[in-house]
Amino acid sequence: MLPLILGLEGPSLSNADRERITGHQPAGYILFTRNIVSAEQTRALTDELRDLSDHHPLIGIDNEGGRVWRTSGLGPTPPDAATFSTKGDFKQSAWFGALVGRHLEMLGVNLNFAPDIDIDHEPEEANALRGRCWGRESQGIIDHAGNFTRWLRKNGVLSCGKHFPAGGRAQVDPHHDLPIVDATLEELLATDLIPYTALEKELDTIMIAHIRYPKIDPEFPSSLSRRIITDLLRNQLGYKGLILTDDLDMGAITKGYGRGKDFELAWLAGNDLPLLCHELTSVDIAAAVHQELPHHIRDDIEQRLEKKLKKLPCPPAFSLAKFEKDLADLSKLTQELTGQNSFTTESPTQSPVEDY
Numbered sequence: 001m002l003p004l005i006l007g008l009e010g011p012s013l014s015n016a017d018r019e020r021i022t023g024h025q026p027a028g029y030i031l032f033t034r035n036i037v038s039a040e041q042t043r044a045l046t047d048e049l050r051d052l053s054d055h056h057p058l059i060g061i062d063n064e065g066g067r068v069w070r071t072s073g074l075g076p077t078p079p080d081a082a083t084f085s086t087k088g089d090f091k092q093s094a095w096f097g098a099l100v101g102r103h104l105e106m107l108g109v110n111l112n113f114a115p116d117i118d119i120d121h122e123p124e125e126a127n128a129l130r131g132r133c134w135g136r137e138s139q140g141i142i143d144h145a146g147n148f149t150r151w152l153r154k155n156g157v158l159s160c161g162k163h164f165p166a167g168g169r170a171q172v173d174p175h176h177d178l179p180i181v182d183a184t185l186e187e188l189l190a191t192d193l194i195p196y197t198a199l200e201k202e203l204d205t206i207m208i209a210h211i212r213y214p215k216i217d218p219e220f221p222s223s224l225s226r227r228i229i230t231d232l233l234r235n236q237l238g239y240k241g242l243i244l245t246d247d248l249d250m251g252a253i254t255k256g257y258g259r260g261k262d263f264e265l266a267w268l269a270g271n272d273l274p275l276l277c278h279e280l281t282s283v284d285i286a287a288a289v290h291q292e293l294p295h296h297i298r299d300d301i302e303q304r305l306e307k308k309l310k311k312l313p314c315p316p317a318f319s320l321a322k323f324e325k326d327l328a329d330l331s332k333l334t335q336e337l338t339g340q341n342s343f344t345t346e347s348p349t350q351s352p353v354e355d356y
Contacts, residue, residue: 001025001055002287003267003301005244007277011037013048020280021052024287027305028058030277031109033070039107042074043318046108056312058158058273060111063100066131066343071103075327076342078334080131081116082123085144087337095333097148101155102326108315111158113207115145117195118168131345133168138194145195149202156313161199163209163246165228166192170211177252178221180212185232188216197237204308205242206233208271210250223248223266224257230270242308243270247277254279263289272301 006026008017011034020026029049036042046059062068066080078100084093104112119141120133134141134148149159166188170179183192196206208223216232217225223245233239248254248262257265259279263286266274276282290298331341 001027001302001305002283002290003027003273003305004263004283004286005030005058005060005273005275005277006283007032007280008035008045009280011035011041012045013052016280018052020283021049024283025054026057026283027055027273027309028060028111030113030275031059031061031070032277033073036071036073039074039320039323040318042071042107043315046315050108056309056314058111058309058312059109060113060160061104061109062113063104064114064116064132065096065100067345068132071107075324076331076334077344078330079337079343080345081134081145082120082131083337083343084148085133085135085140088144090143090147092333092337093144094147094151097151098155099326099330099333100148101152101157103323103330105156105315106318106323106326108318109157110312110315111160111205112152113160113162114152115148115159115161116163116167117141117145117161117199118163118166119192119195121168129168129170138191138198141195142198146199146202149199153202153204156315158204158308158312159202160205160207160244161196161203162207163211164196164206164233165209165213165222167209167211168192170209173212176212177256178210178212180214182215183213184215193237196233196239200237200239200241203239203241205244205273206239207244207246208233210246210253220265220269221253223253223271224262224269226269228269234270240304242272242304244273245271245275247275249276249278249282260285260289264293267293267297267301272304 002024005028061070065078069077116132118133134145169181173180210223217227222228
């Protein structure tokens with residue numbers, strides 16, 4: 001098994017997809033809108049992924065709500081996290097998590113790259129996190145995102161906290177391609193890391209951002225930083241789940257470190273599962289790099305993966321009637337919060353991730 005999350009070319013597996021899967025046996029896969037046409041087609045795709053794998057693979061998707069909702073073509077888009085935190089109550093956040101779990105479970109998806117538990121320090125700024133955060137203070141995030149996560153997991157779908165350690169503080173750096181957070185570790189421990197410490201046992205995975213934290217690690221961005229991933233998240237905070245990078249195909253990473261070296265640095269830093277979302281032929285390079293890693297690092301990753309994968313539930317038999325019922329319930333919940341059957345925003349796209 002190759003410990004990474006791999007993207008797919010389209011709504012059905014190409015011959016190249018099948019060769020990559022059978023040849024390398026990735027630990028998991030990520031779906032984007034390019035992979036989704038209908039509920040029946042999506043379930044057939046995820047069923048084939050399981051059939052081709054010699055293990056129970058992770059099959060993930062970004063369904064946060066609002067701007068980032070990959071299954072928008074299948075039915076109504078529910079509100080974003082900011083809407084739940086300002087207009088909803090904790091019961092509605094829990095119901096949202098349950099409905100998202102049922103929705104994805106029926107599609108054969110077992111990992112949602114949510115919730116975003118960044119503290120929104122700049123809610124009025126036109127940035128990549130606009131509307132995606134559950135609040136501006138830690139307790140509200142813990143309550144709302146915690147309820148969402150709890151009920152997502154109760155309905156057969158794993159959770160992913162992001163963007164560790166403090167994506168909500170990121171600012172554009174005019175001297176660097178990557179955003180920057182000019183905060184000390186002590187400042188983060190007192191604020192941004194509180195939701196992680198409160199919810200870590202309910203976060204099956206945590207995603208590491210591509211952000212520079214020069215006061216913590218002056219050399220590497222957080223996604224490639226052993227100080228941030230191993231020393232802070234694993235050792236100091238005691239996190240025992242799986243750790244993922246954000247997409248390694250981000251230009252600043254591939255240009256700054258080179259293809260191959262980026263995978264090596266990611267694994268050596270303590271990540272279990274780098275994300276390879278778009279440059280799919282690079283899986284051959286990743287596999288070669290993985291074979292050269294120190295044995296103890298490979299063994300640690302394998303043990304964590306096996307522990308998580310063996311507990312993955314099998315999806316229920318597909319039922320279009322149940323799927324449509326969940327869509328109707330999502331629409332009803334959206335109506336309660338917004339007065340509309342499907343959530344819409346007039347704001348322009350803030351980040352490429354919204355359009356994948």
